[in-house]
Amino acid sequence: MRIDDFLVAPAEAGILPKNSDEQYELSFWDSIKNSNYAGDYEAYLKQYPNGKFAALAKSRLDRIRAAGPSAAPSAPAAKPEPKAEAKPAPAPTPPPAARSAPPSAPSPSTPPAASNQPRSRAGGAISQGTVTMANEGKETPPPAATKPGEARGGESRDCPQCPVMVTIRPGSFTMGSSTSDPAERPPHHVVVNKPFAIGKFEVTIEQWNACADANVCPRIATNNADMKNAPVRDISWDDAQQYVGWLSKTTGKPYRLPTEAEWEYAARGGTSSAFWWGDKMSKGNANCKDCGDPWSDAAPANVGSFTANPFGLHDMNGSVWEWVADCWHSSYKGAPVDGRAWEEPACTSRVIRGGSWREGASYMVSSTRFKYSTSVRQSQNGFRVARDAN
Incomplete structure (x- = not known):
């Protein structure tokens, strides 16, 4: 049995308040857990030397170091998204063509008016400020x-x-x-x-x-x-x-x-x-x-x-x-x-x-x-x- 088997993913455990220390650690870990880059695990251990994923981070770090420079690093996974009752729905308009270099002078456009309020990451409606x-x-x-x-x-x-x-x-x-x-x-x-x-x-x-x-x-x-x-x-x-x-x-x-x-x-x-x-x-x-x-x-x-x-x-x-x-x-x-x-x-x-x-x-x-x-x-x-x- 692997050490991974004892760990509960944030999505399965339920999302903690976004500003709690435990949620920050879970978010950090979730953002690097699929990485093949040693620096990401070093960063986690520096931030959370006694964290709940420290043993797994050290194990993966040792594995990457043992593989040597031939192991190709990959980007980490994204930070977990807290569950919400609903999320902003994609609009049907097609994306513009990508540009190969930064444009020198973009033309600002007026943001479209929206008929529905989206839901926040916590499940509530986004506030409309002034x-x-x-x-x-x-x-x-x-x-x-x-x-x-x-x-x-x-x-x-x-x-x-x-x-x-x-x-x-x-x-x-x-x-x-x-x-x-x-x-x-x-x-x-x-x-x-x-x-x-x-x-x-x-x-x-x-x-x-x-x-x-x-x-x-x-x-x-x-x-x-x-x-x-x-x-x-x-x-x-x-x-x-x-x-x-x-x-x-x-x-x-x-x-x-x-x-x-x-x-x-x-x-x-x-x-x-x-x-x-x-x-x-x-x-x-x-x-x-x-x-x-x-x-x-x-x-x-x-x-x-x-x-x-x-x-x-x-x-x-x-x-x-x-x-x-x-x-x-x-x-x-x-x-x-x-x-x-x-x-x-x-x-x-x-x-x-x-x-x-x-x-x-x-x-x-x-x-x-x-x-x-x-x-x-x-x-x-x-x-x-x-x-x-x-």
């Missing part, structure tokens, strides 16, 4: 929300190897969800009172390797250098800090990770719906297993392969999970309402946002959030950069 721009002076309920693209400024690039940045103007929105995971509550009004710039795309392998070539960032073996336009992944929060530090020194400008509030404001793109494109899953808008072609469970598509949101930002939903600056808190109770990062002394657990290409539709909603330890590398985690606007 979004306004700072210059409007008052909050307006949906559907008369901010016009798509209204808060978007121009694009810039500070060096040839730097990410393309999109300037986002100040504004306000309702952050979180009232009926989804407890970690997304309470929904609260946030005023982003300063303009900021954020990456049009996630940081790519080519951009990351420029930092590695400068002997500042670690070279990550799982990122194939030939896949220049793929999002870099297997990146820890600490790794991302090395990159933004190098980018700041290279350009003379203060690059950083976006705050969690900035990230959600940018991801929503001036909308208040469950997804930036509306309240129902519509294929062709994100890189996930329910989102249409191009899709492969082995690796994410190149950045920019899917439609940009109304702010001109690609892959805010799906592709890879994205690190943000904030320390993890299990709810938004007491969260800042001015767009700044929510910090704590000696914080060791940080927030990731947006889901990945291996998750389904329920993880694509704009309010989705999760956490990892700052030093853990996981093969679905990447990031995009931000800085204060000039």
Whole structure:
């Protein structure tokens, strides 16, 4: 009898509250349990040295190491999706054709109106927040929300190897969800009172390797250098800090990770719906297993392969999970309402946002959030950069 026979899958055991420590461990394990990459099991053991799957992780790690370099690594399985009474139903519209390279100037499109509220990952209806721009002076309920693209400024690039940045103007929105995971509550009004710039795309392998070539960032073996336009992944929060530090020194400008509030404001793109494109899953808008072609469970598509949101930002939903600056808190109770990062002394657990290409539709909603330890590398985690606007 194998050790696997004594383990109960999360789906069979029943889903625990999303923000419980045991659920985080189960989610982590489920995301790597089919991996043939040693680094994923090393990451689990670093995060949970005495975890319930530690013995199995060590056994699989020993097996992979014994097989030597000839054993081809494979991408891990997706994080488990909590059971829900219903999920957003795919729309019948066909996905657009994939592009081989990131587009230079996407044309924002108005998100479609939806007639039905989707169900959240916890089984409840997605909350319908409100979004306004700072210059409007008052909050307006949906559907008369901010016009798509209204808060978007121009694009810039500070060096040839730097990410393309999109300037986002100040504004306000309702952050979180009232009926989804407890970690997304309470929904609260946030005023982003300063303009900021954020990456049009996630940081790519080519951009990351420029930092590695400068002997500042670690070279990550799982990122194939030939896949220049793929999002870099297997990146820890600490790794991302090395990159933004190098980018700041290279350009003379203060690059950083976006705050969690900035990230959600940018991801929503001036909308208040469950997804930036509306309240129902519509294929062709994100890189996930329910989102249409191009899709492969082995690796994410190149950045920019899917439609940009109304702010001109690609892959805010799906592709890879994205690190943000904030320390993890299990709810938004007491969260800042001015767009700044929510910090704590000696914080060791940080927030990731947006889901990945291996998750389904329920993880694509704009309010989705999760956490990892700052030093853990996981093969679905990447990031995009931000800085204060000039």
